[in-house]
Amino acid sequence: MKDEKIIIYTDGAAKGNPGPGGFGVVMISGMFRKEISRGFRFTTNNRMELLSVITGLEAIKKEGREVIIYSDSKYVVDSIEKKWVFWWEKKNFLKKMNPDLWKRFLLVFRKHKVKFIWVKGHALNKENNRCDFLAVKASEGQQLFTDEGYEKRVDIEGKPGEIF
Numbered sequence: 001m002k003d004e005k006i007i008i009y010t011d012g013a014a015k016g017n018p019g020p021g022g023f024g025v026v027m028i029s030g031m032f033r034k035e036i037s038r039g040f041r042f043t044t045n046n047r048m049e050l051l052s053v054i055t056g057l058e059a060i061k062k063e064g065r066e067v068i069i070y071s072d073s074k075y076v077v078d079s080i081e082k083k084w085v086f087w088w089e090k091k092n093f094l095k096k097m098n099p100d101l102w103k104r105f106l107l108v109f110r111k112h113k114v115k116f117i118w119v120k121g122h123a124l125n126k127e128n129n130r131c132d133f134l135a136v137k138a139s140e141g142q143q144l145f146t147d148e149g150y151e152k153r154v155d156i157e158g159k160p161g162e163i164f
Contacts, residue, residue: 004030008056008069011131012048013139023052024134026127039138043147049073050101057108067114072121081116100149
């Protein structure tokens with residue numbers, strides 16, 4: 001049996017930006033569906049958008065799968081589709097935001113055949129709206145995780161998000 005295409009919808013949210021944040025992922029393949037979400041105590045919207053994509057890709061068990069990712073994040077979609085992230089990688093992400101997540105993304109991205117499609121957020125896309133709901137709910141949770149890549153950098157720099 002031929003592997004079916006995997007469809008992934010993603011969204012991220014942060015209140016305060018930086019502030020409490022979360023992500024939501026909906027994965028669909030054939031008759032299978034999986035939802036993933038997680039909340040963080042202090043992070044940014046862009047980190048949550050990117051982490052939602054990473055989490056979806058990392059949840060795929062077999063390498064070489066055909067994957068279509070729907071995201072309402074221009075930050076994520078443009079960085080990949082316009083190939084900016086590959087230029088940043090060549091320059092070791094010098095003065096770029098979120099290098100820890102971009103490096104993690106590239107490792108899992110290269111294991112599959114991935115296509116990105118930008119969708120308008122908060123529109124009539126059922127699955128994107130579901131991801132938004134999951135992301136917001138996760139950000140409001142009682143047990144929020146630590147976004148170590150963000151908080152560690154804030155501790156070192158003293159300025160959240162300024163140069164990473």
